Amino acid sequence: MTSAVHALVLVFAGVTLALASLVVFLLQRARRATRALDAMTARQRALMDQSEEGVFIVDTATQRILEANPACCRLLGIGAQQIDSLALTDIAGGQSRSSDRLIKDVAKERTCPPREDRFRHRDGGLLDVEFKASLIEGAEGHAVCVTFHDVSKNKRAQDRIRRLAHFDHVTNLPNKVLMRDRLEQSLAHARRHGTMVAVFVVDLDRFKFINESLGHQAGDQLLHAVGRRLRRTLRDVDIVASQGGDEYIIIASDIRQQQDCVRVADKLIESFASSFKINAQAIAVTCSVGISLYPAHAPDADSLLKYADMAMYAAKEAGGTSYQVFDAGMGVRGLRRITIESSLRRALAEDEFRLVYQPQAHLASGGITGVEALVRWQHPQLGMLSPGEFIPVAEESGLIVGLGEWVLREACGQLKRWQSQGLPPLRVAVNLSPRQFLDRDLSATIGRVLEETGVAGGQLVIEITEGLLMKGMSDIVPTLYRLKAMGVSIDIDDFGTGYSSLAYLQRIPIDTVKIDRSFICGVCTQDGDAAIAKAVIALAHSLGRAVIAEGVENAQQLDFLRAHGCDAVQGYYISQPLSAEAFARMLALADAHGRLAGG
Numbered sequence: 001m002t003s004a005v006h007a008l009v010l011v012f013a014g015v016t017l018a019l020a021s022l023v024v025f026l027l028q029r030a031r032r033a034t035r036a037l038d039a040m041t042a043r044q045r046a047l048m049d050q051s052e053e054g055v056f057i058v059d060t061a062t063q064r065i066l067e068a069n070p071a072c073c074r075l076l077g078i079g080a081q082q083i084d085s086l087a088l089t090d091i092a093g094g095q096s097r098s099s100d101r102l103i104k105d106v107a108k109e110r111t112c113p114p115r116e117d118r119f120r121h122r123d124g125g126l127l128d129v130e131f132k133a134s135l136i137e138g139a140e141g142h143a144v145c146v147t148f149h150d151v152s153k154n155k156r157a158q159d160r161i162r163r164l165a166h167f168d169h170v171t172n173l174p175n176k177v178l179m180r181d182r183l184e185q186s187l188a189h190a191r192r193h194g195t196m197v198a199v200f201v202v203d204l205d206r207f208k209f210i211n212e213s214l215g216h217q218a219g220d221q222l223l224h225a226v227g228r229r230l231r232r233t234l235r236d237v238d239i240v241a242s243q244g245g246d247e248y249i250i251i252a253s254d255i256r257q258q259q260d261c262v263r264v265a266d267k268l269i270e271s272f273a274s275s276f277k278i279n280a281q282a283i284a285v286t287c288s289v290g291i292s293l294y295p296a297h298a299p300d301a302d303s304l305l306k307y308a309d310m311a312m313y314a315a316k317e318a319g320g321t322s323y324q325v326f327d328a329g330m331g332v333r334g335l336r337r338i339t340i341e342s343s344l345r346r347a348l349a350e351d352e353f354r355l356v357y358q359p360q361a362h363l364a365s366g367g368i369t370g371v372e373a374l375v376r377w378q379h380p381q382l383g384m385l386s387p388g389e390f391i392p393v394a395e396e397s398g399l400i401v402g403l404g405e406w407v408l409r410e411a412c413g414q415l416k417r418w419q420s421q422g423l424p425p426l427r428v429a430v431n432l433s434p435r436q437f438l439d440r441d442l443s444a445t446i447g448r449v450l451e452e453t454g455v456a457g458g459q460l461v462i463e464i465t466e467g468l469l470m471k472g473m474s475d476i477v478p479t480l481y482r483l484k485a486m487g488v489s490i491d492i493d494d495f496g497t498g499y500s501s502l503a504y505l506q507r508i509p510i511d512t513v514k515i516d517r518s519f520i521c522g523v524c525t526q527d528g529d530a531a532i533a534k535a536v537i538a539l540a541h542s543l544g545r546a547v548i549a550e551g552v553e554n555a556q557q558l559d560f561l562r563a564h565g566c567d568a569v570q571g572y573y574i575s576q577p578l579s580a581e582a583f584a585r586m587l588a589l590a591d592a593h594g595r596l597a598g599g
Contacts, residue, residue, distance in 0.1 A: 053149045054129075056083075056091070060103050060142045063088040075129075075150055077122035091119050102133060106144045110135045116151065128155045168242035170220045171227035179241030179249050183301045186239070186253045187294055197294040198261045199304045200250035201312040202230065202268060205286045205320040207246035208396060212438045218278050222285065225276045233271040234264070249305070258293060258325065265289045265323035272321075288315035289323035297326050313337055316392070339382065341393050348402055352378050355410050356577035359586065360429070360548060360570045363562050368587055370427035370461065372570065373411035374577050375403070395435050404436045405445060412453040412460065414580050423587050429461035429491060437464070443482040450486070457487025463514070465493050477508055484509045491548070495536060505543050513540040517551025517571070524556045534564050541565065 048055050054072035056065055065086040073080055076091060088099040106112050112133040118126040131148035166178040174182065183199070190197045204210075204226065211219035223246060230240050230248060239251040252264060268289055275282040290312025292304045307326040314324040324330075347353060357371040377385040394400040408430050415428045436442060450457055462483060464476070480490055491512040505513075515536050522529035533549070540547045549561050552571030561569055578586060 051147075053147050055145065055147050057136065058088050058103070058144045058146065060107060060135075060144055063099060063103065065091070066143060072148075075127065075148075076119060082122075092117070103144060106133045106135050107142065119148065128152045168244070170223050171242045171248075172224070173227045173231075173248070174239065174241040176241065176243055176249070179239065179243075179251070180301060182239045182241070183251050183304070186251055187301060189253065190294060195253065196255040196257075196296070197304075198250075198252040198255045198264065199292045199294075199308045200252070200261075200265065200268065201243070201290040201305075201308040202248040202250060203288050203290075203312050203316065204246040205288055205316070207285070208398070209434050209438070210283065210285070211246075212435070214278070214281075214283070221278050222276055222283060225278065226285070229271055229276075230268070233267055249308075255293070258296070261291050261293060261325065262323075265291060269321060269323065286321040288312050288320045290315055290326065291323060292326045336382065337393070340379070340385070340390050341397065343379065343381075344390060344393060344397065344399055347377060347379075348399075348406060352380070353403070353406065354378055354579075355407065355414065356579060357414075357428075357583045358570050358577040359575045359583065360568050361574050362568050363558075363566060367424075368426070369568065370429060371583065372429040372431075372463070373407060373414075374431075375407050391433070395433055398435070400433045400435045401439055404432060405449070407431075408446065409449050409453065412449055412455040415455055415459060416453050417580075418584060418587075421584060423584060425459070426587075427459050427461050427489065429463050431463045431493065434465075437476050437479060442479055443486070446483065446488065447486055458489070461489040461491055461512075463491045463493040480509050505539070505545070510545055512546040512548055512567075514548045514550055515566075520549050520551045520557055520561075520571070521553070523560045530560070533561070533566075537564055537566055 048069045051069060051071055054069065054075045056068040056072045058064070059066055065083055065088065068078065068080075068083045070080075072078065073083070078086065088102070092099045092102070102112065112131075114130055114132045116128070116130050119129050119131075121127050128151050129148040130151050131146055133144050133146045136143040136145055166175060167173065168175045183197075186197045189195070207219070207222075210222065214222075223242075226246075227240065227242065227248065230250070234240060234250065234252070237253060239249075241249045241251070243249050250264075250268075252261070255261060269287060272285055272287050275284045277283070290308045290310065292298065292307035292311060294304055297307050298304045307330070310330040311324040311326040314330055315322045318324065354376045355373050356376055357373055359368045360370040360372065361367070362369045375387055375391075377390050379385050391400070394403050411428045411430050415426060418426065432442075439445070446460070446462075449455075450460065464480075483490065489511040490509060491514055492510055493514050494516040495513045513536060515533055519529045519532050519536075523533050524530070537547050546567040547565075548568045548570065549557075549566050550570055552558055552561065552569045552573045554573055557571075558569060558573060575586060
C-alpha cells in the first residue's frame with residue numbers, strides 16, 4: 001500500500017470516527033430533548049389535571065373535543081370515556097354559530113380575551129362560565145385550548161343584589177326605585193303618543209292596628225297577599241309597585257279619559273271585598289285610593305306622586321274605603337297635613353298640647369259627677385287644632401302612645417289639683433286609642449300614673465270605642481280585667497255605631513255605655529234614632545250598665561233622655577269643653593246652687 005493510499009485510509013477512518021461521534025452526540029442530545037419534552041409535557045399534563053379550572057382542547061378543523069381535564073369533566077358532568085364523542089357545539093349550548101365564531105376569532109387573533117357565556121351541562125342545564133381561549137399550532141393541524149371556570153354563584157349574587165335594589169323583599173313587587181324608572185318611561189311614551197298616564201296610591205286602612213295585633217310576620221304575609229291580588233285585578237301592562245309599608249303605587253298607561261281612572265279605582269276597592277286568609281284566619285282589609293293624572297294634574301313624576309298621595313289622604317279623611325281624584329284644593333290641605341305630621345313629634349317636648357274638660361251631668365240629681373278630658377293642640381303656626389286633625393296622624397306614626405300617656409297623666413294630675421282646692425269628688429274620663437291597647441304595659445302604665453298623681457283607681461274612667469272591641473276583643477279583654485282589678489271604670493264610647501251584640505256586653509267588664517251623638521241629635525225628630533236610643537238604654541240597664549248620652553244640645557233632647565231613664569248626659573246644652581280654671585269656677589257655682597245650667 002502506497003503512502004498516499006495509507007494516508008487516505010487514515011483520513012477516511014478519522015472522518016468516520018468523527019461522524020460516528022457526531023451521530024452519538026446528536027442521538028444523546030435528541031434523547032435528552034425528548035426526555036425534557038416528555039418531562040415538560042408531563043408537567044403540563046399534571047398542571048392541567050390538577051387545575052380547578054376546566055380545560056378542553058378543540059380541533060379547529062372538525063370542532064371535535066380532543067382532550068378535557070378532570071375539572072372540565074366535573075363541571076360539565078362529562079365522563080372521561082365520553083370525551084372522544086363530543087364536539088364544541090355539545091358544550092357551547094348547541095349553538096353552532098357561536099362555536100364557529102369562537103374558532104374563527106381565535107384562528108384570526110390567536111387568542112380570545114375573557115368573556116362570559118353559558119356552557120351546557122350533560123344533564124341539559126346551562127352553566128354560567130367565564131372562559132378564555134388560545135390557539136395551539138402543530139404540524140398536523142391547529143387546535144384551540146379553552147380554559148373556563150364556573151361563575152354561577154357570582155351571577156346569582158349579582159342577580160340578588162339587582163333584585164334587592166329594585167324589588168321590595170316583602171311583596172316581591174317593584175320598589176320605589178324601579179317604580180320611578182317605570183313611571184318616567186310611561187310618561188315619555190305618553191308624551192310621544194299624546195296619551196294619558198294615571199298614578200294611583202293605594203293605602204291599607206288600619207294596617208298598623210292589624211300588624212301590631214297579629215304580629216309583623218302575619219302583617220308581611222298580608223302585604224304580600226294584597227300585592228298578588230292587586231296584580232290579578234289589573235291589566236298585564238299596568239305596573240304595581242310597593243312604596244314601602246302598606247302603600248302601593250299603580251301606574252296605568254294609555255288612559256283615554258278620566259272616567260277610566262274611576263273605573264280602575266272602583267275595581268281596586270271592590271277587590272278588597274273578600275277577606276284575606278292569613279295563617280288560617282280571615283282578615284278583612286279595606287283601602288283608600290288617591291288618583292292623579294298626566295297631563296291634567298301635572299307634567300312630571302314627582303308632582304304626580306305627590307298629588308296622588310294627597311288625594312289618598314283625602315280619601316282616608318273621608319272615612320276610608322273610597323277613592324279621591326286630585327284637585328287643586330288638596331294642595332292646601334296636603335301642606336297642612338305635612339306641617340302637622342312634621343311638627344307632631346316636637347309638640348310634646350315643647351308643651352304645646354292642652355286639655356279641656358267637658359262636664360258630665362247626672363240626670364237624677366242634676367249635679368256634675370265627672371268630666372271627659374279632651375286634648376287640643378296649640379300649634380305655633382296653625383293655631384288651636386282639634387283632635388280630628390292630629391289624632392289620626394299620631395296613630396299612624398305611633399306617637400299616640402306617648403301622647404296618650406301625657407293625656408292620662410295630665411288629667412289625673414288636674415283631678416288631684418281640683419281635690420286640693422276643695423272641689424267635690426269627681427271622676428275623669430280619658431279616651432284610649434286602639435294603638436295604646438296594643439301596648440303590653442298599658443295597665444302597668446296606668447297604675448304608675450295613678451300612684452304618682454295620688455288619684456284612686458275608682459276616680460279614673462277609661463273610654464274605649466265600640467269598634468275596638470269588635471275588631472280586637474281577644475287581645476283587649478285581659479287588659480280590661482286588669483284595669484278593673486285596679487278599680488278603674490270602663491266606658492264604651494260611640495255605642496251603636498259598631499252594632500255590638502248582647503254577647504259582647506255580657507263578656508266584657510263594662511261599667512257605662514255612651515250613646516253616640518249621631519243618634520241623640522235625632523231623638524226628637526227621627527223615629528229610628530229615638531228607637532235606637534231607647535233600645536240602648538234598656539239593653540244597658542238590663543245588663544246592669546249605666547248610660548251616658550253624648551251631644552245633648554237642647555232641652556227637648558234632655559227631656560227625652562230623662563223620660564227614658566238615661567243616667568247622665570254631656571253636650572253643649574250642659575257645657576262646652578272648658579279649661580281647668582273655667583271648669584273649677586263652673587263646678588263651684590253648680591255646687592252652690594245645687595243644679596246645673598240647663599238642668
